[in-house]
Every structure is written in C-alpha cells, then in structure tokens.
Amino acid sequence: MIAIDIVVLDYGLGNANSVVSFLKSLGCHAIASSDPKQIESAKALFIPGVGAFNSGMAKLEEQNLIPVLQTFRDSGALVVGVCLGMQMFAQSSHENGNTEGLGWIPGEVCHLQSLDADVNQGERRIPHIGWNRVSWHQGCEWRHVIDGDMFYFNHSYYFRCDETYVLAQVPGNQEQRLANIPCAVRKDNVVGFQFHPEKSQLAGKKLIVQLLDEYQIERKPLCLNHP
C-alpha cells in the first residue's frame, strides 16, 4: 500500500473529488477522507468547499471533525483551505446569519457588496465568477512564479482580515470604484485561497507546487514554461 501524503477532507460539502484528481495530476499521493486516523497520519490536509458557510460548519460539527482538525493544525503540518474551506478559518461569517468559524486566522467573512460599499460605493457583479488576475504581496516568496497569472473564482463572500495575513488580492479599479479583494491568506501553517487552484490550470499547479515543496511533500516534476 502506498503511504498517503495528503488527505482532502471529505465532509459532505465540497468538491473533494476534483481536488484529489488535481493533486494526483501533480504526482501526489492523495485521497478524499474524513477518517480521523487517516487525517492524523497525513503530511498535509486540504479542506475544499463548495457551499454556504453555515452548512459547512454544521457538517464539520455533525461529524465531530473540529477537534481532529484542531489537533492537525497544532501539529504544524500544512493545512490548505480552498474557497469555503478557507473562509471557515475565520472567526465568523455573515452568510445566512452569523455563524462561528474555526477561528484560526483572525477575521470575518463578509459579503462582497460590503467591501465595495465601505471603500468607495462601487458596484460589481456578484457572485464574483470567472477568471481574474491576482496580485501577490511583495513579501510573498512565490510571487515571481505566478504574479499576474489568472485564477478561477466563484464566490459572493470574502475574507476580511488584518493585512498582515493577506498574501494576495484581486486588484480593484479606481474608475469603477471597486476595492481590492483579499484572495489568499496565511498564518503560519494555515494557508487559504479564495480562488480554486485545482481549477486554475497551470497557475494553480505552479502555486500548489510552491507549497508542497516548502513542506517537502512528494510530487513529480512539473514543466513550468509557459506555452
């Protein structure tokens, strides 16, 4: 039996299958699971998510997964949240009423409308769906590999937090009076992406490879030249 390096959390809400198939295409040993033993023995945990915040947290609670996730995070191993998976790192969310989150990265999840309204009264098309450019923080180590690349987004809510945790943002536009959307956050071993790396073709692969290498997780070599 091949040792499993990455567990993609299958908690009944989310596209665990596409994340596993993406990680396998990078040559990783990944499975979808919610078995505490398998999670415990993994080198990295991916928390995917297609869903509403309150139903996501309810699923985690129903399956008693929160203590398991907590222990995993405390071990210092890599935790990657995607979309809803990332939003659940927050302390709370305003989606469908107020719901408490995991509280791993100080911040709250708010509707995109409030972002533009607070900053400069712009109006954008919500949900924010499709391919958009992402600008990375100057201090981000993998900036040179993916800066200016397009990533795939599909969300109506965003992670509002202190800028010290923001790794990347979708640049706003003064003329359209649209604010920057924070779209990647990190606190130590907890990393979250608002966009879907597993759906972002080469850019997604280049990004995840940076993280896997930082945590020395086995993968096959990736051809990084642009076509």
Place this chain on the structure above:
Amino acid sequence: MPESPLGDEKVPEFTAESERSSAEPSKRLIGKILVNGSLAVQSKHFNQYLPLGKPRIIAAYLDQWGVDEILIVDRCARGADTHIDPALIASVVETCRAPLTVGGGIKKVEHALALVKAGADRVAINSGAIDHPLLMKQLANTLGEQAVVALVDVMQVAGEYRVYDYRENKILGTNVVDWCEQLQGYGVGEFVINAVNRDGEGKGYELPVYQKLRDVLKVPLIASGGYGEPKHISDVLHRGVDGVAIGNSLHYSEHSMSTIKAKLARQDIRQAGIAYESEQIGHFGRLLKLDDETLAHMLYQKREKCWL
C-alpha cells in the same frame, strides 16, 4: 477617499497592475456539452440529436483547447427520480480540469450535493425550478448562491419573451424577465439564457432578450444558443452579458476554443487567457492530441454519425 486597510493607498505593497483596465473577471467562453444518458449529443432545436461520443472525451478535449468553463446538461433526465448521473461527472473530473457546471433533472438538494461531491463546481436547474421555484432558495442556502445557476429556455411569442418547457415542447405563460427576477430573489447566482429557436442554427445570439435581462439582473448573465462565428460573441458581449455558452460548433474543429479566444483578444474583448501546461503543445505550436494510453483508458471509440 475614506481610509481602509484594503483601500488603494496601500496598493504599493502588492505588485502594480498598470495594464489592467477592469477589476471584473474576464468574459467567459463556456463549452456546452449536451448529454443523453451516458452519450454526448449535438442538438438542433432540442428535438433532433446527433451522437458525438463519450462526454469525458469531449470534456477533456475542450479543456485542452482552452475553454474557460464547461456546462454539462442532460435534457433527457425527465423521470421523477432521474437526474444526471454523478458517476458520469466523476469520470469527467478524472481527465478534465476546467470548472464544471452540471444540470439535468435536479429536483432535490440531495441530487445537487451528490453532483458537487462527484466534482461539479455548480449546479444548473431548469425544469426543477419550473415545477418548484423554491428549490432555488433551498439550494442557495445549502450550496451558496455562487453554486446555483438557473438555466432558462426562452421563445419569442408576439413580441414577448416567454419561458419554454423543453419536456413538453410547450411555451409557458411566464414572461422571462419576471421569471428571472423571481429566481434572482431566491438567491440564484447566475443565469444561462438559452434561445430555443436559435439552437443549432449558427446565425447569432438572440440579442434583444439579453438587453432586457441585463437591465434587471445584478448577477452574471450567460448567452446560449446560436453561435456560428466569433463576431456573434462580440455582438452579444456588447449587450452586457458576462459570457457565452457554445455547444455544437466547438465539436467539429480542433482547437476551436483557442481560435475564438485569439480572435476576441485581437478585438480587445478579453485577454487571450489562461496558461495551460506546455506539455500539451507540440511542434509548430500545435496542441497535442491526448496520448493513446489516456484514450484507451477512456475506452475511446469512433462512432458512426447519424441523426437520431
């Protein structure tokens, strides 16, 4: 301008994006795959069908050719408890990396959850909403509004656009603008508006309906039905839609998607796009066919073409 931690004053910390003109996402080119059970088909007015092959092979090719998203719809899943097979979606996801919207006979939240688990990023609802509009509200509450797409068939009758029920080939009494506004109120996150009499004609999109809907819809709006040439896309994008769905015409020429994108990029309508893996590009910059092993694994076989 009010101070904010995310306001424009702080941008220098991030890389400048001088060449960008818009903060909105790129206009989307969506590949539409119509399926009948386990078989992909080409359609004309949704009453004549030509078999094309396995959906997963078509999806894998569209993905390689640079499609922004794929919409897979089964219009034949009509029974009370039939809906598009999650196993089909799971097989598509094995070889296709593009974002997937999936529809066909979804009548319950559980159907949608099974499809999302199999690999769908969003679900598309057509007849399920006609029978039970509040289904959209339940789906939005569970999956979030970003994952709920309304697929609406329209027909023009005496100068009015009305909702069309494909199951009975019947034009309903509902005005399409009223219908979409109602569904938007239930939390639908995107509309794909399909002009039935344009389907398979290749003569361009039904422009006036998109103009009418754009005025009342705040969420993304996608045009479907009628694509024949890239000019048709620029025509409908000027009506304010956020993307176009293309079905039939994509299947008969290699790299169809890349060609369309290149033409649109020349007109400054959208950026040329996303970077794909360079292993997929062969000599002379030509995209490669899937390797034989992958094709064999997918049980690729040629089918005789005939109208059903």
